[in-house]
Structure formats: C-alpha cells, structure tokens
Amino acid sequence: MNFVYGPIPSRQLGQSFGIDLVPFKTCNWNCVYCQLGRSVPLTNQRxxxxxxxxxxxxxxxxxxxxxxxEIDWITFAGSGEPTLHSDIGWLIRQVKMLTNCPVAVITNGSLLHLSEVRRDLAAADAVMPTLNAGNEAMYRRICRPWAILTFDRLREGLIAFRRKYDGLLWVEVVLIKGLNDSTEELQSLATVLQQIKPDQIHINLPLRPPSEAWVQPPNKDALQQAIAILGDVAHVIPPTTESLHLVDKTSVVKTIIDVIKRHPMCEDELIYSLGQCSLEQIEQTLEALAESGQAQVVNRDGSRFWSASAAHYPEHTNYV
Ligand code: SF4
Incomplete structure (x- = not known):
C-alpha cells in the first residue's frame, strides 16, 4: 500500500483510515509547528x-x-496539503459511491479561495481547515505560506466555502505560546471565526515534534482564555489514548512506517500499540524500525518520537 495508511485513532474521527495524495512533504505552508518538519521546498503547484x-x-x-x-472515517490528509492534488474532488466522489463511511478532509484551507477547490471538497462529510490567526502578520509568522496566499484569500475562501457547504465545518486552531495566545491575537482570531461560522472550533496544541524547536503550547491560563474568547463551539482536543490499530499483523514494521510518515508517534504510544506482542517482538520491531533507514527518532521535551527519516527538523539535530 502506498497511498493509504492506518486506521489511526483520532479524538474527532475515531478510527480514521488515512488517504495520502501527495509525496512527502508537499505543502504550500511551512508551519512553525508542523509535525512533519519543514516544507522543503515549498510548493503551490496543483x-x-x-x-x-x-x-x-x-x-x-x-x-x-x-x-x-473497523473504520469510522475515511480521511484525506497525510504527507502535506491534500488539496494540492488536482483530482481530490474526483476521489472524494468515487469514495462516496463505494461506501457509506463518512469522508473527512484535513486541509490548511489555503486554496479554498479557488472555486474549483470549493467544488472539490463539497462532497465531503466533514472539512477541517486550519485558522491560526486573525490577521496577515500573525498568519505569516505561524504558517509561513507561499507568497501569493494572503490572509485575505484564506479568510475569503473559508467564508465562501461555508456559505454553500452544508457538511460539518470544523476549524482547527493551533495555539502557540507567545504567538497567537495573547488577548489581542485571540480577539482578532475570534472576529474572523465569527465571520466564517464553523460548526466547531478544535483547539490543538503543538505537542508532537514541531519543525521549529522553540514552539511551545500555551500555559493553562492562556488556554482557558482562548476557550473563553473563541466561544461556545471551541474546545480543546486532548491527545487520544487509543492505541494504533495494527490491522496487518504480518508486517507490523511496514504498518508503523506508513503511519509515522504521516503522523509521528511517541515511543510510548508505539509500545502501547504493540501491546499484544511479546517484549521480544517489541524490541525487534523498534530495532527493525531504526535499521530500516525510513525512520528517525526526534527528542521532544524528554519524549522520544518516531518520525519519517525524510522529515527536516533542523533545530532538533543535536537532540537526536
Ligand atoms: S501543518 Fe499542515 S499546512 Fe502546515 S506545513 Fe504541515 S502539512 Fe503544511
């Protein structure tokens, strides 16, 4: 399997079966918190x-x-920005004809200013775009987008999509200490979110290894303030405690590599997922992962994370 992975457990989507439409790592943003490392090179080619x-x-x-x-949602996400694939609309419609399983798209939302992308995502049951800022300056500091992808385009694309889309629009906000967690920045973000009118706002924290090592989650008070300012539909998404569902037990290493390429995993999570294996099998699996050349270990706040070896974490190199 080259383009599908998981299912991986998700708070919002249960057992989410992933579909990856782009090579590692193809994105038009270069978010400071990206768990897949830096976007090298950045691209906006659809x-x-x-x-x-x-x-x-x-x-x-x-x-x-x-x-x-076994599968709760089929989710287009993966190694970068899925709407950069020009056939995502065709694929969503085909999947809807194959199954009753609901379809979600996790996107940065940057291309929703294009009418063809809004049409492409219209058939999905849930669309989960990102909005981390309420103004151009903070958007550029956090998301570091391709030059022509202005904040106005992002906001107008989201508003235009919501106007016609009758599925679930769940906006993801990633809060970063010292950037978008101040009262002023949160109020500016809340103003834009009120214009978009999402069904839910999911507050996420940068807990996995970010592309820039200085990125930290906000403290408790700032988080409480964010929930208060962003309103009733906002809630914090805690990390899931479910373990990875290892469907193919004959190729555990390959299954894990397929997941960590899209979703780095803490070593403790990984060991928990291998709970049905013996200690010897777990040790062999970790050894095989290290020797595969496809995985790397990144230390983050005292925890060891397994990620794709192709991921660029320049600031972390002295920790590895
Ligand atoms: S977090 Fe998403 S949008 Fe941001 S750089 Fe990573 S893949 Fe791209």
Missing amino acids: QAYVPREDVLAEIQHVLDTSASG
Whole structure:
C-alpha cells in the first residue's frame, strides 16, 4: 500500500483510515509547528501527484478486506496539503459511491479561495481547515505560506466555502505560546471565526515534534482564555489514548512506517500499540524500525518520537 495508511485513532474521527495524495512533504505552508518538519521546498503547484486510479484501487482493497465497524472515517490528509492534488474532488466522489463511511478532509484551507477547490471538497462529510490567526502578520509568522496566499484569500475562501457547504465545518486552531495566545491575537482570531461560522472550533496544541524547536503550547491560563474568547463551539482536543490499530499483523514494521510518515508517534504510544506482542517482538520491531533507514527518532521535551527519516527538523539535530 502506498497511498493509504492506518486506521489511526483520532479524538474527532475515531478510527480514521488515512488517504495520502501527495509525496512527502508537499505543502504550500511551512508551519512553525508542523509535525512533519519543514516544507522543503515549498510548493503551490496543483497537479495529479499520484495516479488517482491507483489510489482508488487501494481504497477499494481496504474497504473489501476491512471488518464492519473497523473504520469510522475515511480521511484525506497525510504527507502535506491534500488539496494540492488536482483530482481530490474526483476521489472524494468515487469514495462516496463505494461506501457509506463518512469522508473527512484535513486541509490548511489555503486554496479554498479557488472555486474549483470549493467544488472539490463539497462532497465531503466533514472539512477541517486550519485558522491560526486573525490577521496577515500573525498568519505569516505561524504558517509561513507561499507568497501569493494572503490572509485575505484564506479568510475569503473559508467564508465562501461555508456559505454553500452544508457538511460539518470544523476549524482547527493551533495555539502557540507567545504567538497567537495573547488577548489581542485571540480577539482578532475570534472576529474572523465569527465571520466564517464553523460548526466547531478544535483547539490543538503543538505537542508532537514541531519543525521549529522553540514552539511551545500555551500555559493553562492562556488556554482557558482562548476557550473563553473563541466561544461556545471551541474546545480543546486532548491527545487520544487509543492505541494504533495494527490491522496487518504480518508486517507490523511496514504498518508503523506508513503511519509515522504521516503522523509521528511517541515511543510510548508505539509500545502501547504493540501491546499484544511479546517484549521480544517489541524490541525487534523498534530495532527493525531504526535499521530500516525510513525512520528517525526526534527528542521532544524528554519524549522520544518516531518520525519519517525524510522529515527536516533542523533545530532538533543535536537532540537526536
Ligand atoms: S501543518 Fe499542515 S499546512 Fe502546515 S506545513 Fe504541515 S502539512 Fe503544511
């Protein structure tokens, strides 16, 4: 399998089966908190990065071989920004014809100013765009977007999408200590969110290894203030305590590599996920991961995280 992974447990989406439409790491933003490391190089090219028929064949295979109830959501996310793939709309519509399982798209929302991208995402059951700032200056400091992707375009794209979209619009806000957690920045963000009118606001904290080592989550008081300012539909998304569902027990290492390429995992989470294995098997798995050349360990606040070896974490190099 090249384009599908998981399912991985998610607070919002239960057992979420991932679909990855772009090579590692293809993004038009270079967020300071990105768990996949820096976007090198940054790109805003919309194209068919991978053949859509191949992706669909893998999805069909997983649906054919999964037990009922094994997958809660099918989620377009992965190694970068999924709307950069020009066939995402076609794929969402095909998946909707194959299954009753709901479809989500985790996107930065930067291309929603394009009418064709709004049309592409219209068939999804939930769209989860990101909004971390209420003004251009803070947006540029946090998201470091491709030059022409201005804050006005982001805001107007989100408002235009909401106007016609009748699915679930869940906006993700990543709060960073010293950047967007001040009263002033939160009020500016709240003003824009009121214009967008999302169904929910999911506050996320940068707990996994960020592309810039100085990134920290806000303290408790700032978090409380954020919930108060962002309003009733805002709530904090705590890390899930569910373990990774290892569907294919014959190739555990490959399954884990497929996940950590899109979603770095803390070593404790990884060991918990391998709970049905013996201590010897767990040790062998970690050893095989280290030797595969496809994974790296990044230390973050005293925890060891497993991530793709291709991820760029320049500030972390002396910790590894
Ligand atoms: S967090 Fe998402 S939008 Fe930001 S750089 Fe990473 S993949 Fe791109």
